[in-house]
């Protein structure tokens with residue numbers, strides 16, 4: 001399988017690149033800083049330098065030729081202000097979907113977040129509220145696209161604990177966190193599960209093996 005990952009130097013992205021390249025997939029990681037290229041090569045991915053806040057749809061589509069699936073793993077990050085929540089978490093995700101459609105990529109996996117699409121509680125940090133709104137708009141844009149077999153994955157708070165290989169994955173889950181290792185395992189499994197298209201799934205730690213969890217919501 002040929003997979004392109006937006007935000008290819010992200011913490012989840014690097015984990016997913018290692019998993020996919022280890023099984024022989026052809027993986028492209030889209031980064032905005034050339035100095036990150038060596039880390040992608042070490043993870044088994046081919047780096048492509050393309051700033052998703054500056055590129056055109058045609059620029060990005062040119063990198064997606066022949067790709068079977070894309071994963072949006074980019075994010076402005078916790079240190080960024082409100083404006084980059086809009087330019088990365090919303091606009092770059094929309095651009096990436098436009099480019100995927102233009103290039104004829106059939107599948108799009110979005111890393112969203114648990115809590116995205118719900119009203120933030122009173123007292124929510126204003127920049128975090130902008131982030132939630134940007135992610136919700138990106139998710140809504142994706143849901144409206146008939147031309148992509150999309151899946152929106154909404155993990156709880158991310159940790160750097162080692163993989164357990166066991167999760168809870170459902171349209172609605174209890175509160176809980178989940179390791180980036182386990183998110184990467186779920187993304188890999190979702191790439192192999194076309195029946196997950198059109199689904200929005202929350203993800204937290206749990207007891208169900210990933211392979212079963214990815215199939216279970218589809219029964």
Ligand SMILES: NC(=O)c1ccc[n+]([C@@H]2O[C@H](COP(=O)([O-])OP(=O)(O)OC[C@H]3O[C@@H](n4cnc5c(N)ncnc54)[C@H](OP(=O)(O)O)[C@@H]3O)[C@@H](O)[C@H]2O)c1
Nearest residue numbers: 007009010011012032051052053074075077112113157158
């Ligand atoms: N933190 C949480 O608890 C949590 C919970 C649920 C969901 N999420 C979502 O999960 C996503 C992935 O998590 P993570 O920990 O893997 O994130 P991460 O390590 O912050 O990775 C995000 C990546 O996006 C890249 N990026 C930013 N702007 C870009 C641009 N213009 N063009 C190309 N790439 C760009 C960043 O590159 P640079 O190094 O160049 O900035 C970085 O490598 C988050 O962004 C968030 O939306 C997070």
